[in-house]
Amino acid sequence: MRETINGGHYPGKDSGAVGATGLQEAVVVRDVMQRVAGYLRAIGHEVLEVQENELYQITDASNEFNSDLFVSIHCNAASSSAAP
Numbered sequence: 001m002r003e004t005i006n007g008g009h010y011p012g013k014d015s016g017a018v019g020a021t022g023l024q025e026a027v028v029v030r031d032v033m034q035r036v037a038g039y040l041r042a043i044g045h046e047v048l049e050v051q052e053n054e055l056y057q058i059t060d061a062s063n064e065f066n067s068d069l070f071v072s073i074h075c076n077a078a079s080s081s082a083a084p
């Protein structure tokens with residue numbers, strides 16, 4: 001099985017959502033992408049990690065990799081630091 005895992009947005013260019021502490025979605029999803037890729041590789045999958053600023057760069061990379069599955073990771077933010 002070949003999967004492309006995309007961490008949404010791009011650190012330094014497109015932060016995505018920003019939480020009350022300033023934590024950026026692009027940074028969080030990069031970490032999640034790397035963890036998911038590690039888990040999948042550990043069970044024998046071939047995984048492409050891609051995080052780019054332009055959508056065509058992401059889709060071109062995934063198509064060149066001949067992926068069976070494409071997953072794009074995103075997350076939300078809250079303006080209150082009391083949010084769980």
Ligand SMILES: [Zn+2]
Pocket residue numbers: 008009016017025073074075
């Ligand atoms: Zn997002």
